[in-house]
Structure formats: C-alpha cells, structure tokens
Amino acid sequence: MKKRTNLLKICFVYIVVSYFAFVILIPFFWMLSTALKPEGDIFAWPPDWIPDPPQWHNFVDAWKAVPFNKYLLNSIFIVVLGMTAEIASATLVAYGFARFQFPGRDIIFFILLATMMLPYHVTLIPTFLIWQKFGLVGEFDPLVLRAWTAWGPFYIFLLRQFFMRIPRELDEAAEIDGATPLQTFFYILMPQIKPALIAVAIFTFMGYWNDFLGPLIYLNDKESYTMTQGIYFFLGGVNEQPKWNYLMAMSLVIALPVLLLYFLAQRYFIQGITFTGMKE
Amino acid sequence: MDRYLDTFGRWFLTPLLLALVSFIFYFILRKAGLRQRQATGFALITPWIVGFLIFTAYPLIYSLYLSFTEYSLFGEPRWVGLDNYIRLFTQSVEFWPSVRLTLLYAALTLPIGVTGALLMAILLNNKIKGIGIYRTIYYLPAILPEVAVALLWRWMFNSESGLLNYVLKPLFSLFGVDKPNWFGDPDYVLPAFIIMSVWGIFGTNTVIFLAGLQGIPKNLYEAAEIDGAGPIRKFWHITIPQLSPIIFLQVIMGMISALQIFTVAMFVRPTSAAGKFMNQLVYEKGFTQLHMGEASAIAWVLFILILILTLLVFRSSPAWVHYESEVKR
Numbered sequence: 001m002k003k004r005t006n007l008l009k010i011c012f013v014y015i016v017v018s019y020f021a022f023v024i025l026i027p028f029f030w031m032l033s034t035a036l037k038p039e040g041d042i043f044a045w046p047p048d049w050i051p052d053p054p055q056w057h058n059f060v061d062a063w064k065a066v067p068f069n070k071y072l073l074n075s076i077f078i079v080v081l082g083m084t085a086e087i088a089s090a091t092l093v094a095y096g097f098a099r100f101q102f103p104g105r106d107i108i109f110f111i112l113l114a115t116m117m118l119p120y121h122v123t124l125i126p127t128f129l130i131w132q133k134f135g136l137v138g139e140f141d142p143l144v145l146r147a148w149t150a151w152g153p154f155y156i157f158l159l160r161q162f163f164m165r166i167p168r169e170l171d172e173a174a175e176i177d178g179a180t181p182l183q184t185f186f187y188i189l190m191p192q193i194k195p196a197l198i199a200v201a202i203f204t205f206m207g208y209w210n211d212f213l214g215p216l217i218y219l220n221d222k223e224s225y226t227m228t229q230g231i232y233f234f235l236g237g238v239n240e241q242p243k244w245n246y247l248m249a250m251s252l253v254i255a256l257p258v259l260l261l262y263f264l265a266q267r268y269f270i271q272g273i274t275f276t277g278m279k280e
Numbered sequence: 281m282d283r284y285l286d287t288f289g290r291w292f293l294t295p296l297l298l299a300l301v302s303f304i305f306y307f308i309l310r311k312a313g314l315r316q317r318q319a320t321g322f323a324l325i326t327p328w329i330v331g332f333l334i335f336t337a338y339p340l341i342y343s344l345y346l347s348f349t350e351y352s353l354f355g356e357p358r359w360v361g362l363d364n365y366i367r368l369f370t371q372s373v374e375f376w377p378s379v380r381l382t383l384l385y386a387a388l389t390l391p392i393g394v395t396g397a398l399l400m401a402i403l404l405n406n407k408i409k410g411i412g413i414y415r416t417i418y419y420l421p422a423i424l425p426e427v428a429v430a431l432l433w434r435w436m437f438n439s440e441s442g443l444l445n446y447v448l449k450p451l452f453s454l455f456g457v458d459k460p461n462w463f464g465d466p467d468y469v470l471p472a473f474i475i476m477s478v479w480g481i482f483g484t485n486t487v488i489f490l491a492g493l494q495g496i497p498k499n500l501y502e503a504a505e506i507d508g509a510g511p512i513r514k515f516w517h518i519t520i521p522q523l524s525p526i527i528f529l530q531v532i533m534g535m536i537s538a539l540q541i542f543t544v545a546m547f548v549r550p551t552s553a554a555g556k557f558m559n560q561l562v563y564e565k566g567f568t569q570l571h572m573g574e575a576s577a578i579a580w581v582l583f584i585l586i587l588i589l590t591l592l593v594f595r596s597s598p599a600w601v602h603y604e605s606e607v608k609r
Contacts (some may be wrong), residue, residue: 005331007402008410010406013408014408015439016403017400017403017404017408017414018414021402021414021417021418024417024418024479024482024483025420025478027421027432027433027436027443028420029441030432030435031428031435031521032435033434036434037524042441043440043441044330044441045440045441046446047443047445047446049443063371064405064416070366077284077287081287081288081291085291088295089295089298089328092324092327093324093327093328094322095324096320096321096322096323096324096325096435097321097325099321100317100320100321100322101317101318101321102314102316102317102318102321102322102399103314103318105321107315107471108325108329108558112328113368114330115332115336116533116536117586117587117590118336118340118583119540119559119579119582119583119584119586120538120540121540121542121562121563121579122339122343122576122579122580122582122583123335123336123339123340123343124339124562124563124566125342125343125346125566125572125575125579126338126339126343126346126574127335127339127343128567129353130335130338130339132353134504136498139283139287140284140287141287141290141291144287144291145290145294146331146335147290148291148294148325148327148331149297149298149328149330149331149334149555150327150328150331151328151331151335153496156328175341181317181320181324185491186591187312187383192362206423206425209425210425210426210427212379212426212427212543212546212547213542213543215540216546217567223283224283224388228425228427231427231431234545235549235606242434244435244438247431247435248431248432248435251425251427251428251431251432252429254425254428255424255428257425258423258424258514259373262419262420265417266380266416267424269419270415270487270491272418273484273487273488274487274491277589
C-alpha cells in the first residue's frame, strides 16, 4: 500500500517538474526558431515551429548589418579590464575584512553590506557629473576604472566567507616561517579560495558583458557601443517593425558566451548563488 | 585604437594610485599608534573606502542636494527648495502612476516568485533521478542577459504573431475575449511584466531554496514522524521555520531588485499609457530632458521607499524568521 502511494507521488512529481521545465524551455526554442526564419515568415499565423529551411545565414546577416565586429571588440575590452580589476581588488578587500582585526571593522563591513540596498539610480547623476568633470564621458573609463575600488559588495561578501572558512593555523604557520601578509595571501590563501574566485569571475563576466545601463549613459558615440547597445538598432524607430529574426539571432549570440560558461562551470554558478543566498 | 590605449593607460595607473593611498594611510595609522596588523587590515580595505567615498557617499549627498535644485548640466545648479518635490507630488501627471506601477509590480512579482520557487524546490527535493538536469533547466533563464530576456518576451507577447497569444487562443475563445495586446494595452502591461519576471527569477530562487532544503537535518523529520506528524504539519513546523532565514534574505533582495526594474522596461517599450517605472522616469527626466534636479528627487523618493519597505520586512522578521541560536537559549 505504502509503496503504491509512493509510486503515485513520484509520478506526480515528475509530471509537474517536467511540465515546468518544458514551460521554461519553450521561450528558448521560440527564440532559436525565430532567429532562423526568413523575413516573410516571422509573422506567419499560425506560427511555424520549425522554419523550413532554417535560415542560418540570418546570424551572419545580422552580424554584418551593424558593425558588430567593432562592438565585440569594445565589449571584450570592457569585460577584460573590468573583470581583472574587480577580482583583484575584491579579493584583497575581502582578505582585509576576513583576516585582520582593526577598530571599526565590523561597522565598515555593515556599511558595505548596506550599500547593496542603495538603488543604482540614486548615485547615477552625481557619478555622471564626476566623470564629466574628468572629461571622460564618452570614453570607456567610467565603466572600468571604478572596478579597482571593489564596487560589488556581493563579491567581497562571498570571498570573505570563503576566507573565513580556512583554518587560522594555516596563516599562522606561514607567518612563523616569516611570510609577509601579502605572501601568505598569494601562496597560502589564494589556492584555497579558488572556487570562490571562479564564481566571482563568472559573475563579474556576466555583469560587464550584460551591462546595458552603463554603456547607455556613458558611451554616446556609435564607435564605442557595446554588443548590447548594437542590438538596439534592430528595434527600429517609432513606426517601424522591429527585425525580430535579427533581434533573436543577436540575443542568442550575446547569450552564447554566458550559456557556454554555464554549461562548463555550472558547479561554480550553483555554489556562488547558493552561498550568497543562504548566509547571513 | 587610441581610445583603447588611453583608457588602458589610465586603467593601469589607477591601482598604482590606490596602492599609494593605501601606503600613505598605512603609515599615518602606524604613526597614530595602531599595531602592524591593524594598519595592514585598514590598508587592504582602502580601495573600497576610496571607492565608497567617491562613488557612493559623495554622490548620495550630492544627489540629495541636487534634488533641491534646478540643473540642466549647463551653468550651476540653482537652489529651488522643495519645488521639485512639490511639483512631483501635486502637479506631475507621471509621478503617482509611476509609484503605483513600481509598487504593484514588486508586490505581485515577489510573492509569486518566492512561493512558486519554494514549491518547486520542495518537489525537486524528492530524491528524483536527473535532478541535475532539472536544476540546469530551471536556472537557465537567470543567466540570460536582461536585454535578451526583454526582447524575447516582447516578441512572445506580440499581439499579432506572438507565441503566447497563439498558445492561449483556445482559452480566449472559451471566455469570448479578444487576444490581448499585452505590452500595448495599459491593462495588460503589468501582468505581462510579472510573467516575464517570474520566468526570469524563478530558477535562482529554486536553486537557493533547494540547497536550503538539503541542509535541513534529517533527524528533525524523523523525530516529527515518531510523534505522528503528517506531511502538512512537517511542512509548517519544520520546513518553513528551517528555511525562513533564506526566505527572508530572498524577500529582501528580491524586493530591492524588483523596485529597481529598468533595463527590461527600456527594451520592452510598453505603451506609454501604462505609465513608467520609477527608474525609467529618473533616466528620462535626467538624461533625455536634462532636468537633473527633478530626476534626483524621483531617485530619492525611490530610495526612501526602498528603505522604509526594507525596514518593515526587518521589523517583521522576529515574528516569522527562525534562527537556530534562539532555540538553544
């Protein structure tokens, strides 16, 4: 008797869980399907599920319709500089919070966590004015220089938690052997927090690659647009129909590096989000 | 090419400058009598402190000041007192609808997203085979760039040829209603945004709750079973209290991010009759109409709203958030 109810229950679970997985996947399928449709087929009613024949050249055409070569280079430039600076500074700051006692440390850390509540748009205008004073609006600087100041509180938090898990004895042993704090940091602690570093690398990559607001505010010259801004061209004007096949194709292209990263390093993704989501 | 090199040069010099500030700070603190380790700790967090002062503390105060001025980027800000706020509260036709839309959106998205994800996590926690595959699929929308999510759903919701109206067609004809124009119809904009957002955030919450469920000690359930508790009692008296700190954190973070909705709204371009989200208003007033003062005032209203709501959730937490340490007392 018990066995049968269990079997029923498991069947029910599978059906519900699979149903929702299906619901989640359909939009992805629709995205690919639209991306492969010829212009005249997009608005067909009833819609074609599988375009015949699939127009793979849509990807090439969309890429060529807008200077995406240049935009890709711009995006890569921003991502590489931003990521490097962010990881380096966040790790050092987290190390400082995790391993050193100094007056006011806990209050400062509380303030750091509180900045997560601050809406980005409150500081948007004065920050813009600061960069304007420096004469750097329109350059890539506003998007990448600030990364050196470890401006993602989440990353500092995540890394600090990982540092605190490492037994204190490890550092102390190194210090007795005469290592400086920076040596302890590089040779003893860094290898231990590798999973957290990978998680932070993934999240910062996504942050810079997907960013839309930053480029929207600071990059006003078409030469310095990023990938996400490039897509905007296909949206068309007020009375124009958006080019849906190109839009879906380029959305997929933009999502591709992140998707690949996700499938290759899923463990770190999951670790990163569950860690930040669960700890107080 | 020059543009890259210029930025790269400044990018390369910035950490050196920060390191210099750190060193100076270190020596000042040492002179002031701090021990070596204390001063080192300060020196290490100096980059964050510098960034905080320049890019958070100063802009925060400055935007409060700007909200009492009229400023168009040209000339100097002109002090106007409470004018911006008074105009927003009493005259602006866009402001209150925007507050209403933003609050409603957050109030509806959050509970659906959190409870839905919780139920899904509980189902997934049934030791089923292939849980990894399901988790992969559920988390997929969360990694899609916001821009892609917005475009995808704008297309899904297309009234003439969108997939959603096609799939739901039998339902519409059953109730004898016309297929909705979703983002083009002020009555349907909010439901459309909610469907889009829930699809997007669902997976993240599910993965987090799933990890939380797996962390609940098994012996709690075993003890309850011996006492004769059924599945519903176990759910309310073990699962929910054990998970409450995680739910609490997700509610706070979800609320803050829902109230700040911006990028998706910019790409979806819903009908203007539906009103705009508060952050869209900030952007438009500031960067297209160059009313920096009024834009700052709206941003501050949003900030205060977020503060009040966060505080309320925190205040409510002793009533429903359960921490292990309290039991031990």
